[in-house]
Amino acid sequence: MRDFARSDSPAVQDQLDRLARLSVPDGRLGLDTIRALLGRLGDPHRRLPPVFHVAGTNGKGSTCAFLRAMLEAQGYAVHVTTSPHLVRYNERIRVAGELIGDARLAALLEEVLDVGEDLNPSFFEITIAAAFSEFARVPADACVVEVGLGGRFDATNVLGPEVLAACGIAALGIDHERFLLAPEEGAPPEPLSRIAFEKAGIAKQGVPLVTMAYGEAQHLAIAEQVERAGTVLRDEGRWWHWGHAAGNRIGYRDAKGAILLPQPGLPGVFQYANCALAVAMIRHQDRIDLPLAALKEGAAKATWPARLxxxxxxxxxxxxxxxxxxxxxxxxxxxxxxxxxxxxxxxxxxxxxxxxxxxxxxxxxxxxxxxxxxxxxxxxxxxxxxxxxxxxxxxxxxxxxxxxxxxxxxxxxxxxxxxxxxxxxxxxxxxx
CATH class of the missing domain: 3.90.190.20 (Mur ligase, C-terminal domain)
Incomplete structure (x- = not known):
């Protein structure tokens, strides 16, 4: 089954038809193809504004929505790539706050598809290459990038320390078992720990990895990836804390102090944790300054379609x-x-x-x-x-x-x- 919508733009539809014809050898894993594709495009992923990179089974899209809202509340221009789209493919590429227009999207996809035709790239690899190319071309203050599937072998995982502000992991759960739980020597055998191991594969040297609180086995799996990457783990319960406060607010504290945030704009009690994770990612990095007023406004105003x-x-x-x-x-x-x-x-x-x-x-x-x-x-x-x-x-x-x-x-x-x-x-x- 294909992961994209039809377009009312004939030019965009021509490129979506080309995407539909892509096929990927079953079981292909690794970042070689996306790196080769980006190399032909001039390595745009190395020329992005500070990036917040978010993985997780559930809640990663909501965390991205909170990050975007908080950054935009300060007046920053923010590039965002998330998946999947709901109605239009354009939703996957938000350029400096606006969904990419049809004319530019058609030209961009045509360029990337032409350049990578002989590499046999996947749908998602083309999408990420297109997004990063546009993000490198158009000035902005920050990027928010959602992992597509897993983390370690996801196409977004070409992002390096030179552009990353912080990496984060939202809630863990069992999903995409065929890809994420395939037997592999050296990987944790217990399913949820293996999921944690895969998500933590986004850890990069010197870039804080901010996570929610998980079970001991999952924490150890993440800590192993953090040690391998040569970075620091900033996990909930050790480095930062949150709780429900009076008036449906969020009480949050870390080494920088305690703050109160308003009720999250996204419905559902679980969104409190996603909002707190976004705050923790912002407060545990030093690439972008964001005052409390922007955190509060973003928490209250975040939107994310089709999530309750x-x-x-x-x-x-x-x-x-x-x-x-x-x-x-x-x-x-x-x-x-x-x-x-x-x-x-x-x-x-x-x-x-x-x-x-x-x-x-x-x-x-x-x-x-x-x-x-x-x-x-x-x-x-x-x-x-x-x-x-x-x-x-x-x-x-x-x-x-x-x-x-x-x-x-x-x-x-x-x-x-x-x-x-x-x-x-x-x-x-x-x-x-």
Missing amino acids: QRMSPGPLTGEREVWLDGGHNPSAGERIGEHFAGRRLHLVVGMLEAKNPAALTVPLGNGIASLTVVPVPGHDHHGSAAFGKSANAAADVSSALAGLPEDGLPVLISGSLYLAGEVLRLNGELPV
């Missing part, structure tokens, strides 16, 4: 209370379950065939008033049988919503970011 997003009234949702979340793994399911604890809801779910249906249904448990299963457009997906006898089937999200009773209960649409993108498109809420 309360949908606006629109052509798809009508006036109902509808929530959208692209969560699809057990860790995400737990966080969704925490948010809706004590509430009954109607669940509309579309999930890729490779994912576990119980990831959402178990955490929500008896709170599910009804369960309707829909296809994930353009992707192999689970049918209603995978969710049990009580699950209903609908042809699409519109039909699913139309079939729900008008009982005042909220609706949660979840299970896939691909489905989330379609929902946003249908409701006219395109990410900007």
Whole structure:
């Protein structure tokens, strides 16, 4: 299945069609291809403004959103690359605060695809090479870069100490097992420790690696990577701390002192931890100065589509209370379950065939008033049988919503970011 949307721009669509024809030898790992591709482009990854590099199983995108909001609150121009996109490929490349325009995107992709045609690059390698090329060309004050998959062998991991301000790791969980848990000599055998080992592969010499608090085995796996890289670990519980404060605020403290932050702009109790991680990354680096006022404003104003997003009234949702979340793994399911604890809801779910249906249904448990299963457009997906006898089937999200009773209960649409993108498109809420 392909990881990109259609474009209304014929010029962009021509390049997306070329991306669709890319293939990668099964099991290819390593950074040789992306380094060769970037080398042909003049090594733009060595000429970026200070970079905040974020890995993690869940929460890395939200942490990037907080970082961006905090930096922009100070008036800084910020480049951002995240994945996947929800509706338009353009969402992956934000240049000095604005999504890249169609004309520039078409020319940029054409250049990178032409240069790397004989290297057999992947979709993501082309995307990262394009993003870094544009980020090196357009002046800005900072970059925020989200890891795509894992960390150690991710295409973004070409970033070196000369551009990195701080690296960070958000929450850990089991996902992408085929790639991240493949047997390898010298890697931890325990699954979650192996995940930690892979994420910590982004550690670079002299660049602080800022992490959340994990179990002892995961901490040791990360510490091993930190020692190998020759850097310092700044982990929650040892170097920085946070907690819930009165008025739904965040209490944060580290060696620089204690501060109070407002309630995070992103809904969900788990976003407090992501916000605190962003603050810790900023306060444990010395490339960019950011005062408390910017941290506070960014914490309150951060936005991140399809992560427990309360949908606006629109052509798809009508006036109902509808929530959208692209969560699809057990860790995400737990966080969704925490948010809706004590509430009954109607669940509309579309999930890729490779994912576990119980990831959402178990955490929500008896709170599910009804369960309707829909296809994930353009992707192999689970049918209603995978969710049990009580699950209903609908042809699409519109039909699913139309079939729900008008009982005042909220609706949660979840299970896939691909489905989330379609929902946003249908409701006219395109990410900007």
